[in-house]
Amino acid sequence: MLWLLVLTGAAVLTVAVAAVGSLLRSDRRRPGLLPRRPSGVPDPLLTLEVQIRLGEVARELQSVADDPEVYGRAHHWRAAQGAYDALLLEACRLGGVPVVDAPLQADARIADDERLRAELELSARGWSW
Secondary structure (H helix, E strand, O other): OHHHHHHHHHHHHHHHHHHHHHHHHHHOOOOOOOOOOOOOOOOHHHHHHHHHHHHHHHHHHHHHHHOOOOOOHHHHHHHHHHHHHHHHHHHHHHHOOOOOOOOOOOOOOOOHHHHHHHHHHHHHOOOOO
């Protein structure tokens, strides 16, 4: 008897998932039912994620710079700086700050003056990390 209940529940769940999926697909074609973000406006959750990650990597850079006892300090600093630069470029793209759209190489870094300009531009646009 229990197997009949489980089978019925699975069937009802499958039909419900199919119905909701169909409803969502059909609602996208009707204006006004699903709120849409204007084109060119970044996803706010993605923006928040990048801000949080920027803050974490900035704290990591600071802790490596402040602690002379870190094993492999130069390696850690280069790795953290590369991650920070990549996140900074992503933040600039999300924030609408013009940047050179070249991918970073493993050994390439953003110049200090360009990094400062990007940080100031993002701060002026309300970003904080």
